[in-house]
Amino acid sequence: MEVKIYQDYHALSEAAASEIIDLVKNKPGAVICLASGHTPRLTCKLFAEKALQQKTDLSRITFIGLDEWVGVPPDNEGSCHYFFQHEVFQPLHLSASQINLFNALSINLEQECQEMDKVIADKEGIDLMIVGIGMNGHIGFNEPGVSFDSYSHVIKLDDTTLTVGQKYFKTATSLGKGITLGLKHLQESKKVILIANGTKKAGVIKKTVEEKVNNSFPASIMQKHSNGFVMIDQEAAGLLNRNN
Numbered sequence: 001m002e003v004k005i006y007q008d009y010h011a012l013s014e015a016a017a018s019e020i021i022d023l024v025k026n027k028p029g030a031v032i033c034l035a036s037g038h039t040p041r042l043t044c045k046l047f048a049e050k051a052l053q054q055k056t057d058l059s060r061i062t063f064i065g066l067d068e069w070v071g072v073p074p075d076n077e078g079s080c081h082y083f084f085q086h087e088v089f090q091p092l093h094l095s096a097s098q099i100n101l102f103n104a105l106s107i108n109l110e111q112e113c114q115e116m117d118k119v120i121a122d123k124e125g126i127d128l129m130i131v132g133i134g135m136n137g138h139i140g141f142n143e144p145g146v147s148f149d150s151y152s153h154v155i156k157l158d159d160t161t162l163t164v165g166q167k168y169f170k171t172a173t174s175l176g177k178g179i180t181l182g183l184k185h186l187q188e189s190k191k192v193i194l195i196a197n198g199t200k201k202a203g204v205i206k207k208t209v210e211e212k213v214n215n216s217f218p219a220s221i222m223q224k225h226s227n228g229f230v231m232i233d234q235e236a237a238g239l240l241n242r243n244n
């Protein structure tokens, strides 16, 4: 794992967006998994802008959504579906056949997980994951205590996620469970980039990079990835020891 520090949120988002573009140029059939949330918003926007400007051929990529709030419909502005629809799919005119998102309204969520795992396995794995980090160290909805060996699963969200998660919704929304790719997917992904910005993320970034790898702080698994990058702005890097 390598830590890369950028001047600010914009520079970090530019770099993350360029990673996606460069990958697709080298591998037009790339399998790309992105997170939704506040951190990746600018990465997604810049990716869409660059792809349109550079006329990047995205017709062969496979898109994988990292996670979704169980029970939240896709037209709810706080859903991951809504985010990707507006930030990525519509601007880039991706076709439905390229898009793989969990249906969090399904009556058979186990089947949703199996289908997602099968898509990823059939495509011979994910080429690039770009993920954020939660205030409890989660990646996707891999909450503290999750197994590092898990593939897609449904999980009870912990109190931090339930509280912080309200920030995505216009009105108070009942949240309880999440459906998410697992940390085994992350470990098997050919490249993983964790992005974070701002002073409020400095504490969790310090733990991600410096704490012993431990499933009570899921993002610490990044340390084990041989092609893993923690890309952060100066504020999020503020508590790191200098020798990282």
Ligand code: PGA
Pocket (backbone or CB within 6 Å): 036, 037, 038, 039, 040, 132, 133, 134, 135, 138, 139, 140
């Ligand atoms: P954020 O979410 O990018 O909105 O801070 C991160 C996360 O909870 O994974």
